[in-house]
Amino acid sequence: MEKAVAYAISIGIVGFGAWGLVAGRSSSVPIFWSCVALVAIAVGIWSVCSDS
Numbered sequence: 001m002e003k004a005v006a007y008a009i010s011i012g013i014v015g016f017g018a019w020g021l022v023a024g025r026s027s028s029v030p031i032f033w034s035c036v037a038l039v040a041i042a043v044g045i046w047s048v049c050s051d052s
Helices: 002-024 030-049
Strands: none
Touching: 002 030
């Protein structure tokens, strides 16, 4: 059960990053929001792939 929750949180982080990537494209500073989104995606993927 704990592992399922950890995966759900990681997928949520990746989803937030994907949303930020799409939403950031229409902002006034798209390169900043794209970098923030890519960091969130990287953290989420790292979280999924790490051994717990």
